[in-house]
Each structure stands twice: as structure tokens, then as C-alpha cells.
Amino acid sequence: MADPELVRFTLDNGLRVVLAPDATAPVVGVSVHYDVGFRSEPEGRTGFAHLFEHLMFQGSESLEKLAHFRYVQSSGGSFNGSTHPDYTDYFEVLPAAALERALFLEADRMRAPKLTQENLANQIDVVKEEIRLNVLNRPYGGFPWILLPPVLYSTFPNAHNGYGGFEDLEQATLDDCAAFFDTYYSPANAVLTVAGDFTVEEARELIEKHFGDVPHRPAPRRPSFAEPAPEGEVRGEHVDPHAPLPAVGVGYRMPDPINDLDGYLANLVLAGVLTDGDGSRLQQRLVHREPLVVDIGAGAGLFGPFEARDPDTFTITAIHPHEVSTDQVLAALDEELEKLAATPPEDQELKKVTARWAASLHSEHDKLVSRTLALGSFELLYGDASLVYRLAEKMSAVTAEAVSAAAKALRPDSRAVLVVRPGSSEQEGTEQ
Amino acid sequence: MSAPHRTAEEIGRTAAGPRPVPSLGTQRAAADLSHVDTTLSNGLRVLAVRKATVPLVELRVWIPFAGEDKLHPATAEVLAETLLTGTARRDRIEIDADLALIGGDLASGVDPERLVITGTSLADGLPTMLDVLADALTGASYADAEVERERERLIERIAVSRTQPRTIAREALQKHRYGDHPVVREVPQAEDVAVVTPEQVRALHRASVLPRGSVLVIVGDIDPETVIGDLEKAFGGWASDRSAVRLPALPELAGGNVLLVPRAGAVQSQIRLSAQTVARTDPRYPAVQLANLVYGGYFSSRLVENIREDKGYTYSAHSGFEFTDKTAVVNVDADTATDATAAALMETRYELARLGLVPPTAEEVESVRQYAIGSLVTAASSQGGLAAQLSALAATGLGVEWLAGHPERLAAVTAEDVANAALEFFAPKRFTGVVVGDADVLAPKLTALGDVTVGEPA
Numbered sequence: 010m011a012d013p014e015l016v017r018f019t020l021d022n023g024l025r026v027v028l029a030p031d032a033t034a035p036v037v038g039v040s041v042h043y044d045v046g047f048r049s050e051p052e053g054r055t056g057f058a059h060l061f062e063h064l065m066f067q068g069s070e071s072l073e074k075l076a077h078f079r080y081v082q083s084s085g086g087s088f089n090g091s092t093h094p095d096y097t098d099y100f101e102v103l104p105a106a107a108l109e110r111a112l113f114l115e116a117d118r119m120r121a122p123k124l125t126q127e128n129l130a131n132q133i134d135v136v137k138e139e140i141r142l143n144v145l146n147r148p149y150g151g152f153p154w155i156l157l158p159p160v161l162y163s164t165f166p167n168a169h170n171g172y173g174g175f176e177d178l179e180q181a182t183l184d185d186c187a188a189f190f191d192t193y194y195s196p197a198n199a200v201l202t203v204a205g206d207f208t209v210e211e212a213r214e215l216i217e218k219h220f221g222d223v224p225h226r227p228a229p230r231r232p233s234f235a236e237p238a239p240e241g242e243v244r245g246e247h248v249d250p251h252a253p254l255p256a257v258g259v260g261y262r263m264p265d266p267i268n269d270l271d272g273y274l275a276n277l278v279l280a281g282v283l284t285d286g287d288g289s290r291l292q293q294r295l296v297h298r299e300p301l302v303v304d305i306g307a308g309a310g311l312f313g314p315f316e317a318r319d320p321d322t323f324t325i326t327a328i329h330p331h332e333v334s335t336d337q338v339l340a341a342l343d344e345e346l347e348k349l350a351a352t353p354p355e356d357q358e359l360k361k362v363t364a365r366w367a368a369s370l371h372s373e374h375d376k377l378v379s380r381t382l383a384l385g386s387f388e389l390l391y392g393d394a395s396l397v398y399r400l401a402e403k404m405s406a407v408t409a410e411a412v413s414a415a416a417k418a419l420r421p422d423s424r425a426v427l428v429v430r431p432g433s434s435e436q437e438g439t440e441q
Numbered sequence: 442m443s444a445p446h447r448t449a450e451e452i453g454r455t456a457a458g459p460r461p462v463p464s465l466g467t468q469r470a471a472a473d474l475s476h477v478d479t480t481l482s483n484g485l486r487v488l489a490v491r492k493a494t495v496p497l498v499e500l501r502v503w504i505p506f507a508g509e510d511k512l513h514p515a516t517a518e519v520l521a522e523t524l525l526t527g528t529a530r531r532d533r534i535e536i537d538a539d540l541a542l543i544g545g546d547l548a549s550g551v552d553p554e555r556l557v558i559t560g561t562s563l564a565d566g567l568p569t570m571l572d573v574l575a576d577a578l579t580g581a582s583y584a585d586a587e588v589e590r591e592r593e594r595l596i597e598r599i600a601v602s603r604t605q606p607r608t609i610a611r612e613a614l615q616k617h618r619y620g621d622h623p624v625v626r627e628v629p630q631a632e633d634v635a636v637v638t639p640e641q642v643r644a645l646h647r648a649s650v651l652p653r654g655s656v657l658v659i660v661g662d663i664d665p666e667t668v669i670g671d672l673e674k675a676f677g678g679w680a681s682d683r684s685a686v687r688l689p690a691l692p693e694l695a696g697g698n699v700l701l702v703p704r705a706g707a708v709q710s711q712i713r714l715s716a717q718t719v720a721r722t723d724p725r726y727p728a729v730q731l732a733n734l735v736y737g738g739y740f741s742s743r744l745v746e747n748i749r750e751d752k753g754y755t756y757s758a759h760s761g762f763e764f765t766d767k768t769a770v771v772n773v774d775a776d777t778a779t780d781a782t783a784a785a786l787m788e789t790r791y792e793l794a795r796l797g798l799v800p801p802t803a804e805e806v807e808s809v810r811q812y813a814i815g816s817l818v819t820a821a822s823s824q825g826g827l828a829a830q831l832s833a834l835a836a837t838g839l840g841v842e843w844l845a846g847h848p849e850r851l852a853a854v855t856a857e858d859v860a861n862a863a864l865e866f867f868a869p870k871r872f873t874g875v876v877v878g879d880a881d882v883l884a885p886k887l888t889a890l891g892d893v894t895v896g897e898p899a
Binding site for chain 1: 526778808
């Protein structure tokens with residue numbers, strides 16, 4: 010991909026800015042990434058980072074409740090936000106004529122969000138409905154992103170449920186909100202990204218006008234979430250009242266995404282060699298040849314790659330028939346990993362994976378919302394938005410030996426195995 | 442969280458006070474799309490559009506694929522799962538390898554109305570993608586082993602699917618509103634899938650995977666003029682005098698009681714309402730589209746502001762069009778906690794009535810108008826988004842011209858048009874529907890609310 014124009018600068022209050030002009034369509038994307046995710050929420054307040062994300066939509070000094078949504082949508086745009094392990098993002102995609110309005114909306118809530126008891130109570134209800142919808146009332150809800158971390162990790166930041174327990178959500182107070190905002194939502198702890206149809210001069214001026222007087226507060230010290238890898242294979246079990254078939258999730262520790270990017274990318278290529286397409290090793294063997302599983306997938310991150318610092322998780326998940334045991338699936342998996350560890354994959358095998366990665370990166374780039382968010386998250390996590398444009402090339406440079414080494418590092422004696430058993434339980438763990 | 446910090450009230454105030462929201466700048470129109478809309482000699486309509494934002498191509502093939510036979514849904518589902526698993530020239534793994542090397546993917550899916558094939562690849566790999574696709578369309582072999590394995594997987598997946606509340610609610614709604622029309626048979630029965638033979642799948646392919654009456658949309662880094670010749674060459678061997686099989690006309694939906702379908706122990710209920718409305722070609726469509734947005738079609742709608750943002754009954758409430766062949770219905774969906782379900786249904790009906798009786802204000806109409814126009818521009822700004830839009834339009838005989846002309850039609854809608862559309866098409870009595878949930882708790886309240894029957898769909 011030819012490197013498109015990218016402009017980066019920092020305002021006096023510490024807000025980092027990424028501008029990616031592109032006039033191919035008359036639309037703009039605006040995002041703000043705050044450097045806080047659910048790994049930073051305190052014990053006793055599981056789910057707080059996500060709950061707080063909801064509150065940031067509930068009004069600010071210049072905007073009544075509901076006004077944010079109305080201004081974005083009546084400009085022809087759409088919006089959303091999402092909470093990740095290490096950051097929280099807010100974004101809008103709109104017709105280019107609404108650029109200044111979008112910047113105003115983001116600046117107003119960065120400067121002075123209206124945090125009220127009434128909105129807090131309302132959004133606790135909404136978040137509980139979200140959790141019922143996405144976790145409690147469906148098969149494989151929270152699998153593996155909520156269920157696997159407590160097996161693989163032993164410290165609270167890495168192990169706890171980022172959606173939160175109902176009892177913790179219900180205890181959230183307005184003072185918690187104020188403390189969270191003042192600690193984490195400083196301009197010096199955020200990245201603003203603007204992509205699409207605008208000129209750099211125009212955007213600079215508007216950004217200075219609307220964000221320039223957001224007062225500086227120091228960015229918080231970023232804690233290390235490091236913890237040792239498990240010694241041995243740790244097993245956990247979860248009874249899912251809605252699941253018709255058993256499932257297994259295997260979690261491994263993987264190279265530091267930031268400080269060992271090459272090692273991390275080798276793991277992404279390995280995931281492709283294992284499960285991307287009918288010709289991949291685990292699909293061929295476990296889905297078609299033997300066949301032991303209904304579906305199998307492998308990948309980095311709880312929701313996808315490039316959204317967490319160290320430690321990050323390599324996961325393999327499979328849904329399988331009752332008559333197949335967890336150990337049969339694990340034995341076949343270990344055998345395939347051993348083969349790769351002993352003999353590096355063929356060049357052709359790597360080319361298949363990296364060509365599909367190249368196409369999918371192009372496709373992400375083509376969607377303005379994904380492009381805006383990728384630039385923002387890479388600036389936040391890597392301090393370098395332009396890395397987005399070099400990923401395809403870096404993936405292609407991963408060697409067969411590196412993939413082989415990555416396979417070797419996924420050791421059966423240092424991993425988490427989560428078994429999901431169909432069946433009715435008296436009460437699900439997450440809902441009290 | 443005990444570090445020194447301001448109070449919530451201090452955070453929400455600055456010395457300068459509230460500021461005025463900036464007005465909108467001037468909007469540039471999207472560039473015209475260079476395109477060709479033509480029919481190949483085998484009867485396949487092709488819509489080719491140049492959009493060279495990234496070096497990729499997006500492909501959508503829409504084949505009408507209805508069938509009355511009892512085994513049709515199961516056979517069609519097995520066909521969709523095995524269409525791309527082998528030909529005389531390539532086995533399953535070779536198909537995957539050829540596609541992977543061009544950064545490509547081909548996938549197929551089926552429902553009671555159509556078979557859809559979705560493709561994407563790097564632009565310079567297009568000849569390979571077309572070759573693989575044509576190979577499958579003309580020579581898919583449906584090898585016994587592939588059919589048998591996919592049949593097993595399908596049965597396992599159907600089991601998973603039928604535990605999803607959304608699938609359960611959808612099946613209940615389909616049966617309640619369309620009875621035994623073929624359109625209701627979306628997820629096949631496991632016992633039907635179990636008896637489908639490879640020969641039945643091959644026979645269905647010969648009878649129904651047909652170019653005449655089907656549409657291919659191709660969007661991306663292509664030259665629309667020359668790609669037509671490439672397609673003509675690639676698909677020359679895919680031919681038949683017969684036309685692809687359209688779904689029999691759907692009966693007009695009549696309003697009626699909401700059916701409460703029991704799902705014991707559910708922590709959340711699915712509310713699904715539905716009413717007949719007008720399709721895209723109807724002159725009233727733009728007004729009905731705007732009325733729907735005001736009702737529940739976007740976040741700033743009356744329904745979402747009421748039952749989510751004011752009352753916290755739901756995370757997801759939405760109303761939207763569902764197009765089938767040349768007809769359309771409006772569906773209203775909300776998932777709510779068991780305790781809140783009856784009140785949520787009451788508010789959902791209340792907002793339907795209010796839409797007609799207290800019609801959208803000028804401000805509400807302007808808001809949805811801008812939203813509708815802006816969403817068209819945003820969706821069309823990516824190759825995948827544009828291909829999806831055009832494929833949906835092309836399936837009902839429309840094309841690029843409809844897309845290009847729609848902002849103007851939306852701009853011409855008056856507040857009175859919207860008020861009339863609201864009163865006519867959103868009257869609560871026009872709606873039928875289902876609620877799926879814990880009937881032991883729900884039945885007393887819902888029957889007290891009225892126009893609710895308890896039972897399984899007929």
C-alpha cells in the first residue's frame with residue numbers, strides 16, 4: 010500500500026493528533042482513543058470502564074442528554090464507542106460538512122462531561138440489558154473473552170470480567186465516575202484522529218479552536234500488567250445452560266505486541282496457517298479429515314489483534330460433538346503444533362496467509378471507520394500511526410522459521426484450557 | 442479510586458459556560474459512479490462499477506432460489522455449504538489455495554428466496570476468482586464425502602442455531618405471520634438434512650443454479666467496460682433456457698394479536714412486531730422511510746429515546762424494512778429483561794400510535810432526512826458497502842440510478858408526507874408479532890395489556 014499522507018502533532022495540553030486526509034469520498038471519520046481500558050478498573054468495580062464509556066454519551070456542558078446522538082445523526086452521521094483491554098474509543102463517521110461539529114462534540118465531553126446520578130442509574134440498567142443480550146441469554150456467551158482470562162491469568166487486571174458482575178455495576182457511584190474521569194480522561198492521555206475529506210490547515214485550525222482550551226492534566230502513570238506465564242496446564246470448566254454442544258478454548262501467552270512486534274506477527278501468521286481457510290492445517294485435519302470438531306478458529310487478542318499491550322493472549326477455540334473429548338481435540342492440536350515446530354511451513358503456505366492478510370488490510374483501510382480507528386489505536390499503543398500502512402509488508406516478511414518458533418512456544422505445559430459443558434446450572438456465575 | 446479529584450458537578454462546568462454547537466459546512470456531492478449495467482448472453486444481469494479506492498474487487502451473485510418441495514430448504518442448505526468444495530478441476534483444498542494466493546475468498550449462503558455468492562480478492566487476482574467461480578457454477582461435483590461431511594456439520598450447526606434466542610424468535614415470527622408459505626423455512630430441519638443425498642444436491646444445482654434472472658454485481662478497482670468481456674468469457678459455459686426460480690408472492694400481512702411464545706427460564710424476552718409497508722419503487726417510500734427512522738430506525742428515534750435512554754428497558758431497540766422480492770414489511774425488534782417486557786411492549790405500541798397522532802415535527806423530519814442522505818453517502822464510500830447496497834437494489838430490478846436519485850427524493854419529502862405515512866403505515870392495528878420469553882412470568886401482564894395470545898405458532 011502506498012503510504013498516504015499522515016500528519017501528527019501534539020497540542021499544548023498534551024492531546025496527540027493524527028490527520029489522514031483523503032478526498033476520494035466526501036466523508037470524514039473522527040475518533041478519540043483514551044488510554045484506559047478494562048484492565049485498569051479497580052477491584053470491586055468490574056465493568057466500570059465500559060459503564061463509563063456509556064456515560065460519556067449522556068451529555069456534557071454544552072449538550073443535554075441525547076443531544077450528542079441527535080447532533081451526529083441529524084448531520085447524517087453515525088457514532089459508537091467501545092471498551093478494550095487497554096483503551097476506550099469514541100468515534101463518528103459523517104458527511105464532510107459536519108467535521109467541525111464532530112470535533113466540537115468530542116471536545117465538549119473531553120472538557121466537561123455531565124455525570125449525573127440519574128444517567129448513571131439509567132446506564133447501569135442499559136448495560137445489564139447488554140450483558141443479558143450478549144452473554145447470559147445466548148449459547149457460548151462470553152466465550153472465550155470473559156471465560157478464558159480467569160483460567161490463564163492470576164492477577165485481577167488480566168483475569169477479571171471486563172463486562173462486569175451485576176453486583177459491581179450496581180455499586181458504581183457518581184464519585185467513582187468523577188475519580189475515573191479526572192484520572193484517565195485527560196487530553197494528555199488521549200489521541201484524536203481525523204481521517205477523510207478535509208485539508209490539513211483547516212483541520213489544524215478547528216482542532217486548536219475546540220480542543221486547545223481543554224485544560225491539561227497529567228497523564229496517569231501506566232501500570233505494568235505483567236505476570237508470569239502459567240506453570241503447567243491450568244484447566245477450568247464452565248457450564249453453559251444454552252449451549253447444545255461442548256466447546257474448548259485454549260489460551261497461551263504470546264510475545265509482547267509492542268516490544269516484540271515481529272514475534273507477535275509470527276503468531277498471527279501461525280494462526281492463519283492453523284485455521285484460515287479449508288487448506289489450513291487444523292481445518293483440514295480436525296474439521297474435514299478426522300473429523301473431530303464442527304468449527305475451529307485461532308487468533309491473537311480477546312477481540313482481535315492490536316488492541317492490547319503485554320500480556321496478550323493467543324486463543325484457539327473449537328466447538329465439538331458430545332462424543333469427542335477435550336483431550337482428543339488437544340492431542341490433535343498438539344500434534345499439529347509439534348509438526349510445525351519440527352518442520353517450518355512451506356513458502357506457499359505462508360503466501361496464502363499473507364496474501365489474505367494484505368487483502369483484509371486493504372479492505373479495512375477502505376472502510377473509513379476502521380481506518381480512523383486503526384490509525385488512532387496504533388498511535389496510542391505504538392506511538393506510530395503510520396505502522397498501519399507497513400503491516401502488510403511486515404507480515405509478508407515473517408519467515409517460515411519464525412512461524413515454526415511461534416508454534417514451538419505454544420507449549421502444552423504452559424497454557425489454559427477452558428471446557429464449556431452444555432447443561433443447566435442453578436445460577437450462572439456472572440449474574441447474581 | 443481515592444486519588445484527589447473534582448466532584449462530578451465541578452467536572453461538568455467550566456468558567457466560560459456552555460458553547461454554541463457549530464453549524465454545518467457545505468457538503469460536496471459524491472463523485473458519479475462510472476458503471477455498466479447490462480445482460481450477458483446467458484441471461485445474467487451484470488452491474489459493474491469502478492471504485493478504485495483500494496486494489497480490491499468485491500463480487501455479489503444473487504440467484505433466485507425458491508422451492509416448494511419439503512426437502513428444498515435442507516437440500517439448498519447442503520448445496521450452499523458444498524458448492525465451493527470441489528469440481529472436476531479442483532478439490533476443496535485447491536479451491537482454497539487458488540483463492541488464498543490472490544487474497545481471495547468465495548462464500549455462499551442461502552435463504553428461502555435466494556442463493557448468494559460473495560467474493561473478494563486483490564484486483565489483479567480477478568481472473569483467478571472468476572475462473573474458480575465459473576468452475577463451481579458449471580462443474581461443482583458435490584463429491585459424496587464432501588456432502589456427507591457438510592451434512593453432519595450442518596446438523597451440528599443447526600442445533601447451535603436453534604438455541605439462539607434470535608433464531609427462536611425469528612422462526613416464531615415467520616410462522617405466526619406467514620403460516621406455511623415457503624418463506625418461513627429459513628433454518629432447515631435437522632432430520633431433513635440427514636436424508637439429503639449427493640444426487641439430490643446435484644439435481645438441485647442443475648435445476649436451480651441458473652444465470653437467467655440472476656444478477657452479478659462487481660465493484661472495485663476495475664474497468665467496467667472491459668470487465669463485461671471478461672465475465673462473458675468466464676461465464677460462457679454457464680447457460681440454460683430456463684430462469685432462476687422466484688419465491689411465490691407473499692401474502693399481504695394483516696394486523697393481529699401478538700403471540701406470546703413460551704421459552705422457560707429465559708432472562709430476557711424478544712419482542713418482534715411486523716406490518717406490511719411499501720417497497721422502494723412506491724412513490725410513498727421516501728416518506729415511509731423517514732417516518733420509520735423517526736419511529737425506531739436510528740438511535741435518536743422516539744422508540745430508542747423512550748425505552749432505552751429514558752427507561753433503560755433495553756440495550757437494543759430498532760425498527761427497519763425487510764424487503765422480499767417486490768414487497769416490504771417494517772419490523773420492530775427489542776430484547777428486554779423479563780420484568781420490563783410488558784411495559785416495553787406497551788411503550789412500543791404507544792410510540793406507534795403517537796407517530797400517527799402526534800406526527801414528526803419539522804425538526805424531527807430534518808434530522809432523519811439528513812441521516813438518511815448521509816448514511817447513503819457513508820455506506821457507498823467503501824467497496825464492500827457499495828456492493829452490498831447495489832446487490833440489494835439489483836435483486837429487485839433497480840440499479841445505480843436509483844441510488845444516485847434517492848437523495849433528491851428524500852430532499853423532496855414534506856413534513857405532511859411523513860405525517861400521512863406515519864398515520865397510514867404505523868397504526869398499531871396494522872401490526873402483528875410475537876414475544877418470546879418466560880411465559881409464566883409474562884402471561885398475566887401481557888394478557889392484561891391486551892391483544893396478546895399465549896401459545897406456539899400454528
